[in-house]
Amino acid sequence: MSSENGKLLPETDAGGLNFEATELTLGLPGESRVTSDGVAKLGSKRGFSETVDLSLGDNKNTNKFGQSQIDVPEAAKSPVSKAQVVGWPPVRGYAKRRTKSCKYVKVAVDGAPYLRKVDLEMYNTYQQLLTSLEDMFSCFTIRNYLSDKKLDQVNGIEYVPTYEDKDGDWMLVGDVPWQMFVESCKRLRLMKSSEAVGLAPRTPPKCSSAS
């Protein structure tokens, strides 16, 4: 499983501190975050999933435990990785087919005090990604060029989603097929619309689905 997440452990291994209370959120003041069953749990796994996001991939639903549905890599679930028994559980071809690889990229939002990380492999379309970013940074609106509709404005500031590709260039999100984007994206930046003058196209780019 991804070793990248091992690096996040020291942050989350707060070992029983009231982590939630000290956690900064970007939501509107007083907005409640979906939590797990209310009991402050020890151990790093839940803390980790709460800090990443609570509704990645599907902003409408969380499961009964209020936990996000991400496949949180094993390394993050316990301080010591559980040694896997060969061939157990008896699931076929798992390494090949079902477990997706992780592709965590940093997300920076102009004006936000700190960055977030999202796993691009959790999504299948641009819409899913942008919706999820919108939830993560819920007090901003993100200009969605793809469906050519403006998202509801909350406080009047629009953001343009951009990303840095493998060549180091900053690109507008949405031009290339989704899979190509996932492969080439190194980091995301939600740029203030006002700064994007001259970059943001007037007509929405034609985006074909993965082919």
Add this chain to the structure above:
Amino acid sequence: MQKRLAYSLPDEVLEHVFSFIQSDKDRNAVSAVCKSWYEIERWCRRKIFVGNCYAVSPGMVIRRFPEVRSVELKGKPHFADFNLVPDGWGGYVLPWIAEMAGAYPWLEAIRLKRMVVTDESLELIAKSFKNFKVLVLSSCEGFSTDGLAAIAASCKNLRELDLRESDVDDLSGHWLSNFPETYTSMVSLNISCLGSDEVSISALERLVSRCPNLRSLRLNRAVPLDKIANILRLAPQLIEFGTGAYSAELRSDVFSNLAGAFSNCKELKSLSGFWDVVPDYLPAIYSVCSRLTSLNLSYATIQSPDLLKLVSHCPSLQRLLVLDYIEDSGLEALASNCKDLQELRVFPSDPFGVEPNASLTEQGLVAVSLGCPKLQSVLYFCRRMSNAALVTIAKNRPNLTRFRLCIIEPRTADYLTLEPFDIGFGAIVEHCKDLRRLSLSGLLTDLVFEYIGTYAKKLEMLSVAFAGDSDLGLHYVLSGCKSLRKLEIRDCPFGDKALLANASKLETMRSLWMSSCSVSYGACKLLGQKMPKLNAEVIDERGPPGSRPESCPVEKLYIYRSVAGPRFDMPPFVWTMNEDSTLRLS
């Protein structure tokens, strides 16, 4: 005169009568009646099934049955699916193809499971059998798209090409173009296991459009959603369809095109595929849902509400494969909506995770057992279970024939009582009198095996892991399960005593697999030497078992009955325990 009537029936009449007898068991019974029936029967047997390719040699099969049209072979043991059988173990089909090429020029069908198939084998098939119609490669490996290209180019009468879950080397997507323009006989095509570069969409579309009898088409993940509508419109007569990746940017034109294409398929009964599902596109299949009898969502990483909604549209469902995202709530909906359900498989979305990532517990299975009166076959992965639930399930569903439960964490106890699951599984075998297949999990003592030995008289296949206390457990099973054919055991404290005491039982079974148990090298040698009709093979990657004390346990043991004697294609890490070959060990 009447007594002699049987002897005076001409051979042709007997042969005609025998042609109505299709099942292997009945055919075998017929051939055992008398010498003349044996002779007549062997000349008119058209289908053979060899459950273990090493149990008999191709030559022996060909000598006895000279006019075979259809062959089915199985190779590696079942635990190979879970990486317990090292690469190179065996199961090569080439020797079979090579001999059949000469002996069965009119061979029409080859069905293989867990065998190593090479491009050379495929090329030989393409060259040798002029009327070849059916090729099914289930969980096979060792071949590439080049081999498929040979099949496509030469097999003018091919009806079925099914590569289910095989591991294919992708070299080029153009193999499909090898089907000539004059080829129109495809009925069933399953390429769902192929990777991204292995199929040319335009070649696929041309093939589909010229095969009017195409009834079953399962595409691979690389076929994008926006191509599906076109393919469906070219084949509205499809009964079974597997999508590729079921995701795209949500566009109303793509959606309505897709929905229209699906609604055009009036005979569609089975759907599968659904990789990378975007829930917004699921309603496109609603028009076919009411007719669906089989739905495979085991790759669909969608959440419970979407699954629930989908399942509620499918009242005729008989078979459902799904991830644990369906949760207890989804299974409860299934139980109330799908009264015809016969088979349910729930797979773990996060099998290696320590804690549950979906709210799926024993409750879901209990609900389905209560609500679905025709439920016969269950495969269920979960993280908690109780004896009470198992007893309820057993009493609700005595008609279960296959019950495979995998409690993900080994040796997990009943979460309510903290007791082993002996009582629960005991209830299953006691109430489900027709149970043919059982997989155990969770905390289990020797007691569960006593129940199994006592009650599971129809049980043919048993899978055991991390269970039992002593040899007594194994002894109960081997001495009690009359119908047992396949027994596979891993990580159990079973040793020599039960095995040696029940050695003759092993001749009545197809095979026994034991890995990470306590069977000593000495016992294996003894079995191999005393039981000539068994092939006792030790798999040990640490080096020759003879280099360690006789009391040392072997890593893995695979014992199977055979009339062909020890095999000749063993890799360096497999040792046969049979007498002639023990010289090799020193």
